[in-house]
Amino acid sequence: MFDLGNVKKWFRELPVQGEFATIRIVSSHSENISVRSDVLSPVSSGNDSGYMITVYSGDGSGYAASTDFSQDGIKKTYGLAKKWAEFNKTRSVVPFSEIEMLNPNGKYGSPIERRWEDMKLGDKIDYLKMLNLEMNKEPNIVDRMASLNFIRKNVWYITSQGGETLHEFDYIIPFLSLTAAKEGAIQRRSRDSFAIAMQGGIEVFEKVGFDRENAIRLAVEANELLDAPNCPEGKMDLVLDPGQMVLQIHESIGHPLEIDRILGDERNYAGTSFVTPDMIGTFKYGSELLNVTFDPTVQGEFGTYLFDDDGNKAEKEYMIEKGILKRGLGSNISQNRSALPGVANSRATNWNRPPVDRMANLNMEPGNSTFDEMVASVEKGIFMKTNLSWSIDDSRNKFQFGCEWGQLIENGKLTKVVKNPNYRGISRYFWNNLKMVGNRDTLEIKGVPNCGKAEPNQAIFVGHASPAALFAGVEVFGGE
């Protein structure tokens, strides 16, 4: 470990003159417990501590990251960051001298009702074994997995001009999944794939349905899918549950609104965006029912924080209001470069990666319809839940998504279960076919731990809350 007091002191003693410098210290402890088909995998844990110093000098900026917390280490790391900042003073695409650097102060802690440590390791293992056993009470189950990943992460952000913030996060990432096979048919069911992560303690298990009831249900549903016909092909109405809405919002609203994508930073890797700067403020992204917020203030949601990693204060903002695009996902640096309104979303995954524009909590606000009302309004359609597959073009326009579970809607009623349900569409038109939005009773808070982006690559934690929703006239198809 390191002596935080000394690190702060040594950072403040650095010869920062006519420059702005920051140190972001990240110290995390993680634990992973996994039971697969009743067998405990090796329990593992980890302690990861390091820091990144960033120097802004004129129009240049540079960073350096290290695990050497000694005074010499901090001096050396500062020197390396400064060297890179000097080097790109005349080569930078960002005019850093024009950007006001921030000096935030504040402290955040994840809301915790029952701490991770309050449940003994043996009890956690027993809980995962219980879930494994419950998943095995149905026939044809060939693979079962229940796991828990816990991360306690403290992040200090200190600036050379007096800013200092501390975030103390506790993240819980449960995972529950099974595979069933019979006579050449193979189907998978999971508790919303990887999307049931939250901040908090042991109480998260209950909040996200990481429980016996869902373990049993998944096994029953997998067997129903084994016997089900393939999803039909054709244009029809589509009801998506919140678990699939997570993916729909993430890929076809979240990523295209990232200002660094709009500015071209991601064109070599994650891609660009069909959204252009002139569309912000006027573009009709969706029907009047579409209201999407960037809200890093939701208690317990996976991407909640007080300040982003460049010191911007996190606040709730409407990205899309009554269908109209209001702003982009970009922090102070991107806002300055683009002259577009943005949000506090400059985020890094760890001490060894620099922050870029990311989603945090990107939520769809609930509407007025009950789930039953949405189904009742459909003459010919399909209900899909739990994401299985996702693919979208580099402009975030042409997408194709697949789900684990499909159920036909005929004359206002849920009828036959169908397997291998997929649908495809084009983002810029798809959301305009949003016909009904579920009310607060249908809303679920979800989180995903694996949003990939940036060069060097970063997989970051993102929250999405969404109600169920109904879309008109979607191209749907099944397997072979």
Next chain:
Amino acid sequence: MKNYFYKLADHTVNLAKNGEFIYLNFSGEQSDFVRFNHARIRQNGFVEQYYLSISLIHDQKQTGSFLTLTLNEEQDLKNIDKAVENLRETIKEVDKDPYLLYSTDVVSTETEEESHLPDPDEIVADIMKEAGGSDLVGILSTGNIVAGFANSAGQKNWFEKPSFNFDWSIYHTTDKAVKAGYAGYYWNSDEFSKKMDKVKAELEIMKREALTIKPGKYRVYLAPAALDSFMSVLGWGGFGLKSQKTKNSALVKLVENEVQLHEKITILEHCKDGGNPNFNSKGFIKPHCTALIENGMHKGSLISPRSAKEYGVEQNGANSMESPEALEMCSGNIESSEILKELGTGIYLNHVHYLNYSERLSCRMTGMSRFAAFYVENGEIIAPINVMRFDESLFRMLGENFVGATAQRERMMSTNTYGGRQTDSTLLPGIIVKDFSFTL
């Protein structure tokens, strides 16, 4: 760094007592990253990171822990002692592990190469000079990568190989661009310049008015980088024994002989060139070559020590994810210089984007065209195409619809830097496929 790791290793493995066994995995890098946009620098910096992972085995039980190293010996030893004590506490609470398997035959190896890399600012100067006024975007990663293994039996393994990887695109407009890569151990300005010339030549074609093709079936050429994307998705458990046995692999039908690929399809895991560590995390030495698909038939699987124990077979040095690290596909007999002629009329795909399974059981993948995709007519490139979605089964692509592969293959070093710079690579030809489905 090797000596430092060996010193820590000697200390740590000797902490084992009363029948305990310890093995260690070490990984680290010193990397300069320079990110470009519009041929200028977007972000640049230096990252130095070293991780030590300790596994403690006792009474058929196993637990593991990792920690960051500070390179302050006193501090690191203190942290290691504490980690081992914590592992001893944890191991009391875990079950005996029926699938526990680790190397006890001592095979120590060292793969060590001195750095031949220039200073990163020299490489950046080359890049900016060659980019000229073009709209270049990409990432340069350069510096040393190290990995190590040690255990209580006295085995020590070391891998050290400084490398660079420049992955870039040049844009004409919006989504019309040409992508390329240059990676290796010696930076050669002339070689880079030639690669840049090729990109610029292809970019001229991208300036032609783009065509929008209709959904339907087309004859296509998948260049090595495009085929690499398909292999990358297949690598998510496709070749692993565990996923094959638990029906999660997309190759289940091939493994169970329900499907057969074209007789000219042979796919190998070929680790002999030394591009990545020759040992796995349990201390087993990787074989030079493991045939996965031979003459269109399933031949073998990637088998981790854990799967080997579970299914009662021999392990073959695979990592715990059973994903390939040095995948090769055998070449064919189409000369690369003749590829347009062989394609005739169809679509030339240099790269594809964002692949995923649309139906795993039939090994069907969907994805997008991206970067320099051309419509070709009678052996001549006519124009770039606007992005199109495809949805096609790899069983058909490498089976009944496989036309042929190029005689020349391309080695592609991974550009993956999640958590750290990866050393995986592939060696693949380009392939021609008929009746390839574009859908949207």
